[in-house]
Amino acid sequence: MERTFAVRVRDGLHARPATQFVKLAKSFASEITITCNGQAASAKSAVKLMLLGIKEDDEATLRVEGEDAPDALSALSTFLQNPAAGDIALPKTGGAAPASSAKAGPEDDGSDGIAASEGTGYGPSFAFFPPVLKIEPQAVSDTEAEISRYRDAVSGVTTAFARNKQRAGTESDTNAIIDALIDVAQDAEFAEEIEAAIRGGQDAASAVMSVGTRLTESFEAMDDPYIRARGEDMRSVTRQIVLALVGQADVSLADVAPGSVIVADEITAWDLARANLPDIAGIVCRKGAATSHVAIMARAHGIPAVLGASISADRLAGAGTVGLDGAAGKVFIDPDPATRARLNDAIAREAAEKKALEAYRTVEPVTSAGIRVEVAANLGSLAEIPAALEAGAMGVGLFRTEFLFMERKTLPTEDEQAEVYTRLAEAFAPYPVVIRTLDIGGDKPITGVDFEHEDNPFLGWRGIRMCLERPDIFKPQLRALLRASVVGNVKVLIPMIADGSEVREVRRLFEECRDEMRQEGTAFGSFELGVMIETPAAVFLAAELAQQVDFFSIGTNDLTQYVMAADRLNPKVASLNRAEHPAVLRAISATCEAAKAANIWIGVCGEAAARQDLTGFFIENGVTELSMSSTSIPRTKQAITRL
Structure with missing residues (x-):
């Protein structure tokens, strides 16, 4: 993301405002670059920032x-457009952080990162820093032989991947x-590009x-975090393919000592899959996101x-504990005795709670009072099924099908979708699975759909609005849902409804699909x-909509955003974006x-569903x-049970 504007900080980014600006930048995980006067610098380096010499009224690009x-x-x-920014305390950067039982004192507040998996960990460090691969181009005399060598390497790597699935203790989520x-290794387009490069004179490894x-x-340049994480x-x-081609063995996490x-x-997911996961006390990485396979x-x-x-990297690699x-x-790198005590207390407390x-x-x-409540899971992929079952999920209250579309270079076929939806239904039977139809828009693009720029994609061509205009994408999904419904526990959820005519059109398309499938014998x-009840229009039309459908599911995330007219990604209005607000x-x-x-019946599938202060309500x-x-x-x- 990029934005250009005039700097309004009084007297520019001299020492004090530069220091505050850097401190604010470091509170975010993102890579942040500021460009001014033809030079660029990391926003997380006070020295480099001051060397830019940014003055008041200079034009800068973030x-x-x-x-x-x-x-x-x-x-x-x-911050940069506030004249008094250098003289005031830093603004808060968002909502409250998740509660933690291992808070450090002011003398050691720890280093910041992305909260990827909850829990407290402490133990000896196991440094995992594989050497960077350096490939020297080699002369190729027989391109067909080199292509054959490449194919053998792919076969060897995929065989090793598959063999790892047979290891005792490997869970089905890891297998997925x-x-x-x-x-990825067997992707046809990937192979075609590599083989074309070999025919053009490159050796297989290069x-x-x-x-x-x-x-x-290309993956890492994408805006969407789920697609970007596939770069990993x-x-x-x-x-792995290059190592196979050059005959080198990779370093492994198989030797991690228990409690490290x-x-x-x-x-990478492949690295972690080779470790004995119960032995690991925690994971700390300089890269990665909460949407990555490792997370x-x-x-x-x-x-x-x-x-x-x-x-x-040097400080991390040199850590003792x-x-x-x-x-x-x-x-917390090599924490002091007081911090260690807090960490160990938190670990013991979490173990007791678990x-x-x-x-x-x-x-x-x-x-x-005798009211039975289904507690279900929100899922985005089949890989998340084992964790949901282990937690005791009574089915799936929201399966986000957009991830099936977003993580691919091509649109999924009807057969591919039907297989995913069927496997989902079978995994939770007889409990219900609620599958939401494709919910994408300008903020969540997919291959095969051209989205024009929208100033506010949350109010734009998204969800059911896009699907009804693209039956070539929507109907294969509807047919796949009909095929998966044979299992007997599938429920279908339509997002972004704002008018009863949208529901009627969806029903018409479903009937059209049924007619086609009857003729085919499918x-x-x-x-x-x-x-989904997530727009104010759906709330006002709830009585009418209830006559057309079998259930409601309240999406509290978007409903709160739309009711309060407060962008849920904007920290300046975070105080308004509250599901417990009387209006919501x-x-x-x-x-x-x-x-x-x-x-x-009615359910809740937004984040507020897990809030115990709202359970009774x-x-x-x-x-x-x-x-x-x-x-x-x-x-x-x-x-x-305690209500």
Whole structure:
């Protein structure tokens, strides 16, 4: 993301405002560059920033790349356009950090990073810094033989990947990620580019390295964090194929001593899959995001993790012991006795809480008044299924199908979608799975759809609005959902509804698909159809909509944003973006009343579903399903039984 503006800080970025600006920049995980007077510098270096000599009224450009880029760009540009910025305390950069039981004192507040997997960890450091591959171009006399050598290397790598799935103790979520790596290695377009490079005179190792590096950079240049995180997979596969071609063995995490904290510049899913995961006390990386496969694996296995840590490689590699708070994104290098004591106390407390919550894994919670509530999981991929089942999810309250589209270079076919939806339904049967139809827009682009620039994509051509105008994309998904419905527990959820005519058009398209499938002899099942209540229009039309559908699901994230007219990514209006605001609660109550009057069930799938301070409110208003991240399920079940 990039923004150009005139600097309004009085007298420019001299020592004091430059120091404050750098401190503010360091509070974000994103890479931040500022350009002025034809020179560029990192916004996280006070010395380099001051060397730019930025004066009041100079034109400057901020470029921000990272998970929290919108927040960073907003906060930093606000600072630079405030004349008194050098004389005031730094503004807050967003909502409160996740609660943590391992807070450090002011004498050692730890280094910041991305909270990738909650929990507290402490132990001896295991430094994992594989050497950089240096490939010297080689002369090629027989291109076909070189292509054959490349294909053999791919076969060897994928065989090694597949063999790792058979290791004792490997969970199905890890297996699904390994399958994704195999798909990358065997990708036809990837192979075609490499073989074309070999035919053009490159040796196999150089060709793989050049093509793999270019594709990795393409992934990492994407705005969407989920697509960007796939660069990690491409880099990992490229490295393994090149190592196979040059006959070198890679360093491995298989030798991690029990109770160690792995510290690294970056860890790939393939690296982590070879480790004995129960031995790992924590993970700290200088790179990575909460959407990466490593983060997903860490969460699935309950390993505390902080990624994108703002620590130099030398300091990280030289650490003797390391502590971390995965919920707050804090890292403590060689912590002092007081900090160690706090970390160990937190670890013991979390272990006791986890043991107490294990009893709720198989519980189907019922309030003291006899109201049964389904506690389900919000999922974005099949890889997240094992963690949800382990947590005791009573089905899936929201399956985000957009990730199936966003992580690919081509649109998924009907067959590919049907397989994913069917596997999802089978994994949770007989519990229900609610599958949301494609919910993308200008802020979440996919290959195959051209999105024009929109000043506010949250109010633009997104969700059902886009799908109804692109039946070539929407109908294959509807057909795939009909095929998966044969399992018997599928429910379909339509996003971004603002008018009853949209529901009627979706039903018409479903019927059109059924007619086609009857003629073809393709089996399909029946399902309940619901709508997301996330726009004020849907709230006002709830009584009418309830006559057309089988259920409602309240998306509190967007509903709050739209009701309060407060961008949920803008820290300047964070105080307004609260699900507990009276206006939002009244919108939810009105929706629940409409559902009860029409005798349809209603659930909540936004982040507020996991808030124990709102659990009672939801249930009192008739909500019978709460859907959330898997880690929140046991606590929510406990809260319901105590109501």
